[in-house]
Amino acid sequence: MEKVPGSLGTSASFSLRLGQTVFSSASLLFMSLGVEFYSYTAFCYLVTVMGLVIPWSFTLALVDGYCVIVGCTLRQRGILLIVSMGDWVLSFLSLAAACSTASVIDLLVVFQGSYCPSKFCSRYQLSASMAFICWFLVAASSLFNLWLLPSL
C-alpha cells in the first residue's frame, strides 16, 4: 500500500493541520474581538464553524505529530473514514461560512456605509479571507484522505 502524502499520520498532513488551526483561530479572533459580530447571522455562523474547526484540527495535528515522531502508520479503515468524513463536512461548513460572511460584508460596504466603519469592515474582510484559506486547507486534507480510503 503506497503512502499518500497529506494523508493521516504524515508530516504533510501535520503541516496542513497546523495551518488549519492557525488560520481558523485568526479568523475567529478577527471576527470576535472588539467587534459586534452577533448582530449578523452570517458572522455568528462563522464564529460557530471556526469554533468547531479549531479543536478538530488541533486534535488531528497532535495525532499527526505523534505519528511522525513515533513512526506509526494510521491505516485503519474506520479511523480514516471518520477523519475523512469529518474533514468533508467541515470543509463544506467553512466554505459556507466564508461565503456568507463575504457576501454580507459586500452588502454592508455597498449599501450601508454608516453600518460598517472602515476599521470594522477591514477586520471583517480579514476574517473572511482567513476563513477561505482555512476552507482550502481542510478541503485538501479531506481530498488526500478520501483518495487513500478506497485502497484500504
Added chain:
Amino acid sequence: MEKVPGSLGTSASFSLRLGQTVFSSASLLFMSLGVEFYSYTAFCYLVTVMGLVIPWSFTLALVDGYCVIVGCTLRQRGILLIVSMGDWVLSFLSLAAACSTASVIDLLVVFQGSYCPSKFCSRYQLSASMAFICWFLVAASSLFNLWLLPSL
C-alpha cells in the same frame, strides 16, 4: 472492477444529473425572471454559477442516458478524472453561491424591509433553496466518481 452506483454511465448517475439540471434551471429562473437580481453581487454570482451547472449537468445526463441505453461502460481514468474534478469544482461554486444568496436574503429581510417586498423575497428564498438542493446532488455525483477513481 466493481460497478459503483452513481458513478459515470450508470442509471443512478443519470437520475442525479437530471435532478441537477432541473434544480439548477429552477434556481436560475426563480432568480432571474422579473426580479432585479443584478443589484446584488451574490445574486449575479448565483445566476452565473447556475448558468455553468446547467450545460455541464445536461451534457453528462445525455452521456449517461446514452451509456445506459447502449450498455457501454465509461471506465477511462482520464474521462473520470475530468468529470470528477469538474463536479468537485462546481459543487464548491454552487455551495458558495447558495450560501451567499441565503445570507444576503437574510440580511435584506431583517435590516431592509423596504428593499425586499415579500413577493420578491419568497422568490429569492425559493431560488436559494433550489441552489442548495443542486449543490447536494452535484456533491453526491462528485463523491461517487471520486470513490471509483483510485481503483482505476
